[in-house]
Each structure stands twice: as structure tokens, then as C-alpha cells.
Amino acid sequence: MLYVVCYDISDDKTRNLMSERLLDFGVRIQESVFECVLDEEAEERMVEHLDKVPLADTDRVRIYRICQNCVDTVRIYGPGEVTSDPAFYMV
16 A cells, blocks of 8 residues: 655654654655555654654644555656655565
């Protein structure tokens, strides 16, 4: 399943922590927007990690779950493509 995670965090340290945590689960597509291809277990782990980020009352984080039908209709202007699960992983 594809998840889009975006945030608006004012504190540099907290914003960097959020970014570091999200890089463990997905690909940065804009400065504060990530696409993450996750199964249910990985999504739960991601949420657990993000729950530990100390947010201020004015900070905002959103996680959107994108179904395959919706992924198929995504329009991209400019370079890039929708993040997908690779056919294999090299370790």
C-alpha cells in the first residue's frame, strides 16, 4: 500500500528528526513530503516511530493511505514517478 506522509513542523531539530524517521520508511518527494510503500506491519512500525517525535501544538503531520486505483490515476508534473515497491531488494 502506498502512503503519503507530509508535515509542517516549525522547530528545526524536530523537523530533522521527523525527516530521519521517515527516510527509514520511504522516499522524499518534496522537502516535507514522503511516499512510503508499506505493508500493514511496516505501517504500524512507522506510526510507532512517528508517535515518538515531540510535536508542538502548532505542528502538523498527515498520513494518507492511497489505494491502488488512486495510485493509477496520479498525475505528476515535472520529473519523477510514483514510488513503487521494487521487484527485488539487493542486500
